[in-house]
Amino acid sequence: MLGQAINVKITRIETLIADTGNNNAVYVRTHTDAGVHGVGEAYRVGPDRATAEWVAYFAEQLVGRDPREIERNWALMYQGARFPPGSSALAALSAIDHTMWDILGKSLDMPVYELLGGRVRDRIRAYHGVHGESPRKLADAAKRHVQDEGFSALKTSPLPHDWREMTWNEAVDGGRRLLEALRKAVGPDVDIGLDAHAAVWEPARAIELADALTEFTPFFMEEPLRMENRHKMGLLRRKMPFALATGECLYTKFELGELIREQAVDILQPDVCIVGGLTELRKVAFNAEAHDLTVAPHNPLGPLATVINLHFDAATTNFLIQEFRTPSEGEAATVTAGQSLWTATSPCQRAQVGAWTSWTRRSSRGP
Amino acid sequence: MKITGIKTYHAHDGSRNNLFLQVFTDEGITGVGEPYSIGPDEGIISVVENMKPWFIGQDPGRIEWLLRRARNTMRFPLGQVGWSALSGMDLALWDIMGKAKGVPVYRLLGGPARDRVRVYHAIYDPDPVKLGERAQALQAEGYTAFKATPFPPGWQEMPWLAVVRESARRLEGLRKAVGDGPDIGIDIHTVIREPAKAIELVRALAPCRLMFVEEPAGAEFIATTARLRQEFRVALATGENLYGAARYAELMDADAVDIIQPDLLCCGGLLEAKKIAAIAEAHYVTVAPHNPLGLVSTAASVHLAASINNFVILEWHGDDKRKKQEFVTPVWKPVDGYFELPTSPGLGMELNLPVIKRNPARHWNRGFPTGPDGSPGFI
Numbered sequence: 001m002l003g004q005a006i007n008v009k010i011t012r013i014e015t016l017i018a019d020t021g022n023n024n025a026v027y028v029r030t031h032t033d034a035g036v037h038g039v040g041e042a043y044r045v046g047p048d049r050a051t052a053e054w055v056a057y058f059a060e061q062l063v064g065r066d067p068r069e070i071e072r073n074w075a076l077m078y079q080g081a082r083f084p085p086g087s088s089a090l091a092a093l094s095a096i097d098h099t100m101w102d103i104l105g106k107s108l109d110m111p112v113y114e115l116l117g118g119r120v121r122d123r124i125r126a127y128h129g130v131h132g133e134s135p136r137k138l139a140d141a142a143k144r145h146v147q148d149e150g151f152s153a154l155k156t157s158p159l160p161h162d163w164r165e166m167t168w169n170e171a172v173d174g175g176r177r178l179l180e181a182l183r184k185a186v187g188p189d190v191d192i193g194l195d196a197h198a199a200v201w202e203p204a205r206a207i208e209l210a211d212a213l214t215e216f217t218p219f220f221m222e223e224p225l226r227m228e229n230r231h232k233m234g235l236l237r238r239k240m241p242f243a244l245a246t247g248e249c250l251y252t253k254f255e256l257g258e259l260i261r262e263q264a265v266d267i268l269q270p271d272v273c274i275v276g277g278l279t280e281l282r283k284v285a286f287n288a289e290a291h292d293l294t295v296a297p298h299n300p301l302g303p304l305a306t307v308i309n310l311h312f313d314a315a316t317t318n319f320l321i322q323e324f325r326t327p328s329e330g331e332a333a334t335v336t337a338g339q340s341l342w343t344a345t346s347p348c349q350r351a352q353v354g355a356w357t358s359w360t361r362r363s364s365r366g367p
Numbered sequence: 368m369k370i371t372g373i374k375t376y377h378a379h380d381g382s383r384n385n386l387f388l389q390v391f392t393d394e395g396i397t398g399v400g401e402p403y404s405i406g407p408d409e410g411i412i413s414v415v416e417n418m419k420p421w422f423i424g425q426d427p428g429r430i431e432w433l434l435r436r437a438r439n440t441m442r443f444p445l446g447q448v449g450w451s452a453l454s455g456m457d458l459a460l461w462d463i464m465g466k467a468k469g470v471p472v473y474r475l476l477g478g479p480a481r482d483r484v485r486v487y488h489a490i491y492d493p494d495p496v497k498l499g500e501r502a503q504a505l506q507a508e509g510y511t512a513f514k515a516t517p518f519p520p521g522w523q524e525m526p527w528l529a530v531v532r533e534s535a536r537r538l539e540g541l542r543k544a545v546g547d548g549p550d551i552g553i554d555i556h557t558v559i560r561e562p563a564k565a566i567e568l569v570r571a572l573a574p575c576r577l578m579f580v581e582e583p584a585g586a587e588f589i590a591t592t593a594r595l596r597q598e599f600r601v602a603l604a605t606g607e608n609l610y611g612a613a614r615y616a617e618l619m620d621a622d623a624v625d626i627i628q629p630d631l632l633c634c635g636g637l638l639e640a641k642k643i644a645a646i647a648e649a650h651y652v653t654v655a656p657h658n659p660l661g662l663v664s665t666a667a668s669v670h671l672a673a674s675i676n677n678f679v680i681l682e683w684h685g686d687d688k689r690k691k692q693e694f695v696t697p698v699w700k701p702v703d704g705y706f707e708l709p710t711s712p713g714l715g716m717e718l719n720l721p722v723i724k725r726n727p728a729r730h731w732n733r734g735f736p737t738g739p740d741g742s743p744g745f746i
Contacts, residue, residue, distance in 0.1 A: 070477035075676045104477070108468045115475055117638050118429035257649035261620060279477065283645035290616035290646055317435050 008034045008107060010067050013059035013096060015042075015052035021330035024048050025302045026091070028055055030067055030099035036106045038067065040098025041304040042091035043274035054092035062096070068107060070100045074279050078252075090251050090274050097277025098308055112308075116282065116315035124313045126324035127153035127193060127219075133161055135181030146186050153321055155193035156182060158213055158221065168205060172212045179216040191219040191321075193245065198223045203236050210241055220245040220267050220296075230255075234262035245269050248298035252276045253283040260291050267320055271298040273305050278312060285316050294320035302331045368467060369393045370422050373456075375412045376718065377728035380691040384408055384728045385661040386451075387694070387718055388415060390459040392427055398463035399718055401663035402455030403632035405447045406732055414452040422456070427463045430638055450610040450633045457636020458667050458714065465713035471670065472714055476641060478674030483705035486683035487512035487552060487578070489659070493520040495537045499544025509703035512550035512680060514581070515541060517572055518558075524739050527564065535571045542575040550578035550680075552604065557585045558736075558745045566598050578680075579604035579626050579655075585745075586618075593623035604628055607657035611635050612642040619650040626679060630657035631667045644675040653679035662695040666716040669699075669706050681706070693722045 009032060016027040026042040042051050058077050065073060077093050078085065085093065105112040113119050128145045132138025138156065145151045160166070160174035182192060194213065200206050206224035220243040225233055227249040237244045245267035250256050252275060259265050268288050272281045285295045295318055297309045306324060313319045372391040377384060386408050390398040402411045421437050434453055441449060465472040473479050488510045492498040502513055517534035519525070525533070541551060553572060559565050565583040572580075579602040584591045586608035596603040604626035609615055610633060618624050627647050629640050644654045654677055656668040665683070672678040685700060692698050696719045699706060709715035736744035 068474060069479055071674055071676055072478070072480035075480065101477075104474075108470065108475075110468065114428050114464075115477075117431035118426070118433075120429070120432040120435065253645065253649035283648065286612060286642035286645040287616065287649055289642065290612040292613070315431060317431060 008032050008036070008066055008068055008103070010059075010062050010065055013055055013062060013099070015055045015092075015095075017048055017052065018334045019330075020302070020334060021328060025331060025334050026051055026095070027304065027334070028092070028095035028099055030096065030103060032067060032103060034107070036103050038099030038102030038106070039304060040095035040102065040277070041273050041301055041308065042095035043087070043271060044301060045087040045091050045274070047088060050088035051091045051095075054089045055096065058092060058096055067100045067103045070097065070104065070279055073100060074277070078276070085251070087274065090276060094273050094275065094277040094280070097279050098272075098304075101278050101311075112278070112311040113314040116311070119314040120317050121314060121319075124310055124319075124322050125153065126322040127151065127155050127191065129195075129323075129325055130154045130156050130182070131161075132178075135177050138178055139181045139185035142182050142185050142190075146190055152189075153191035153193070153219065154182075154186070155195055155219075155222070155323070158194040158196055158209055158218075159199075168208075172209055175209065176212055176216075179213050179218075183216045188217070192216070193219040193222060195222040196224045198226045198249070200224055201226065203232055206236055207239050214241040218242050222246060222269065223248065230258045230262045230264050233259065234264035237264050237266065240266075243267055245296060247284075250275070252280055253287060256284045257287055260287055260293065265293065268293060268295045269298040269323075270295070272308050272312065273301055278308060281312055282316070285312070285318060289316075289318040294318050296320040297322060299323040300325060303327045303335050368396070368427060368463075370425050370427050373415060373419055373422060373459075375415050376720070376723050377408060377412065378690075378694060378723040378726045379729045379731075380661075380689040380694065380726070382689050384731050385691055385694060386411060386455065387661065387663065387723065388455050388459060389718065390422070390427065390456065390463060392463060394467070396463050396466045398427065398459035398461070398466070399663055399714060399716060400455035400457070400459030400462065401632055401661050401667075402451035403447065403630060404660060405451060405633075407448070408728065410448040411452045411455075414448055415455070418452065418456070427460050428467075430457060430460045430464075433460065434636070434638070445610065447610070447633055450635060454632050454634065454636040454639070457638055458631065458663065461637050461667075461670075462713040469712045471673075471709050471712065472637070472667075473670045473673035473708065476637070476670065476674035478670075479708055480674060480676050481672070481678070483707055484669050484672040484678070484681055485512070485705050486510070486681045486701050487514050487550065487655075488704075489514045489554075489682060489684050491516065495519075495540045498537070499540050502541060502545045502549075506545055506549065510701070511548065511704045512552070512578060513541070513545065514552040514554055514578075514682065516556065517553045517568065523736070523744060531568055531571045534568060535575075538572050538575045547576070551575065552578040552581060554581040555583045556746075557582045557608075559583065560585060560745060562591050562595055562598075565595055569599055569601060573601055577601045581605065581628070582607070589618055589621050589623055592618065593621040596623050596625065602626055604655060606634075609634065612639055612646060615643045616646050619646060619652055624652055626653050626655050628655050628657045628682075630660075630664070631671060632660055632664050637667055637671055640671050641675065644671070644677060648675075648677045653677050655680045656682065658682040659684055661691050662699065663714065663716055663718075665699060665706075666695075666709070666714045669709065670714060673708050690722070690726055694719055694726075 012031040018025045028040045030038045128151045163171035222245040243266040247269040376387040384404045386402045388400045461472045519533040522530045581604040602625035606628040736746045
């Protein structure tokens with residue numbers, strides 16, 4: 001435990017972009033003069049080299065500063081960037097933010113969730129994405145996740161994979177056949193989220209789609225429209241027959257605050273690797289909590305992003321469910337330890353609190 | 368680490384009562400907290416007593432879980448009694464965690480985000496000349512911000528136009544005494560209850576250049592406060608009478624406030640204040656904690672101020688002659704109008720139990736303010 005007496009200074013911040021086989025993993029490491037370092041993960045925005053440039057730009061100004069002063073360093077980066085940062089800058093800022101929480105936790109020998117007011121739950125419920133080109137393939141994949149791996153919640157597309165080549169009515173009917181098969185395969189009690197992935201465009205079509213699928217009792221419809229127009233999302237939400245989930249493409253407490261204010265969301269889905277890090281995800285969740293809304297963090301990236309999310313999930317009262325995808329071998333190889341996070345150890349594929357020690361060191365008091 | 372006990376202390380500071388509590392652990396670490404002294408303080412003491420079984424035997428680091436569980440199980444919306452009890456507990460739990468880890472509480476909260484914490488000094492004197500002299504004496508000590516009531520003594524009995532005229536004269540006198548530079552906030556303290564009058568008064572005082580106008584309407588009247596804010600061309604500050612982040616969010620969603628003033632002794636504590644500050648940040652609202660009570664409140668407010676980006680200024684009543692300064696150790700004092708950040712673990716303040724015990728609480732109430740016709744007024 002470094003405690004208060006030790007001065008900690010940032011000496012270097014580096015970006016590590018790994019080719020995991022079919023995509024990039026973008027990691028950031030912050031080094032200090034006190035022998036501790038922190039790790040973080042940036043969102044894979046596409047032009048990832050731009051993220052590395054932003055990390056270098058922020059690093060130039062952060063070297064020599066105390067990495068435990070998270071709130072101040074966050075504001076220095078955000079306010080110092082002057083123009084609204086956008087995807088690559090916020091991915092960089094988010095990852096640097098993670099590294100600072102990691103350092104603070106390590107310096108005090110505390111898992112990060114303890115810094116956030118402690119855990120409010122003992123295990124974290126997760127949902128797994130499920131895909132299949134035909135109703136039968138989708139049903140088989142779903143059975144594997146539910147029966148073999150123990151998931152009690154899944155997420156799939158509400159439309160067939162080739163819906164863009166169909167008429168709208170054909171696409172909706174195809175979606176119905178998929179959902180029907182999926183519901184039949186997993187039974188009446190599994191939660192099934194639907195991810196339209198901002199591909200529909202027209203609010204009226206999103207309503208038609210939701211109405212056509214509502215008999216299969218979906219958990220939520222995710223991002224039925226593009227993310228730019230918060231007002232239109234609000235109009236849509238008032239007509240939705242079930243919960244509307246969105247927010248992965250929105251940045252900071254400001255944009256997600258607009259979404260809340262437009263009453264445009266039931267379940268917020270910010271991404272800790274682009275929203276502005278754990279600091280910002282917490283602020284978004286506080287605003288959501290004050291409006292009686294839940295948070296289900298978006299999480300399509302690597303195992304480190306999952307661990308960061310788990311700390312948030314553990315400490316946040318209005319957390320709902322964690323998105324989870326089993327990492328590929330290539331992705332898993334980019335981190336050490338933490339395997340137990342995604343190895344099924346309990347009937348419902350929920351990570352145990354005591355296993356979250358790949359990111360912060362194990363507490364001296366045990367799990 | 369496990370909580371083993373909770374004790375409350377009730378002491379009279381020469382003017383009113385102060386409430387304190389201590390939370391004990393099996394590792395010998397003791398946390399210090401302060402609930403708001405509301406009047407029927409025995410109600411708070413009994414709620415703390417009632418809550419004991421929910422806390423004893425539990426890990427003091429599970430602050431969100433402990434407080435949420437207590438709140439949820441009490442079911443009905445808590446008023447000042449319940450929120451003050453929870454707030455006092457929150458402060459003590461953070462104090463324990465800071466001490467256990469050997470760091471000031473602001474470190475656990477991701478701070479410091481600043482190196483020192485600016486204060487405004489509240490000043491009260493019925494005599495306008497003495498009010499100016501008091502401000503000048505404080506200026507000599509380095510204070511650059513003040514807060515005063517604009518109303519002349521006995522204003523409740525005066526014709527309204529005379530109140531406006533006399534208030535403007537008082538404030539002009541104060542402005543003249545301190546010069547153009549210092550910040551001056553005024554506190555209406557919800558006593559007017561007529562929006563048009565608040566607008567009239569603020570219009571008359573605005574030439575004196577105001578840092579903020581505090582509580583120009585009752586905090587429960589969110590729509591009215593929002594209307595006043597739209598009318599004002601000076602900053603509107605409010606929030607000391609609200610509890611829990613959800614209520615603050617309503618106020619901010621209504622665009623009703625420029626500067627939010629949660630009191631850490633009744634808003635829900637440090638964790639709730641962090642939530643309020645985060646919501647405020649998303650609304651471009653700054654935070655100026657309300658801080659008229661004991662010194663543990665000051666300590667907790669300094670930790671909050673150190674850990675948030677949108678802190679602006681802290682209330683401070685350091686000049687009064689009350690015994691409350693002796694209830695704690697060490698005594699903190701601002702230097703050049705700023706508090707330095709504490710470096711000792713936890714909140715950095717301990718109760719001076721012998722002095723507290725030598726000054727037991729006395730029966731206290733706020734009294735009933737009345738208008739010239741004998742009808743109830745506001746305090």
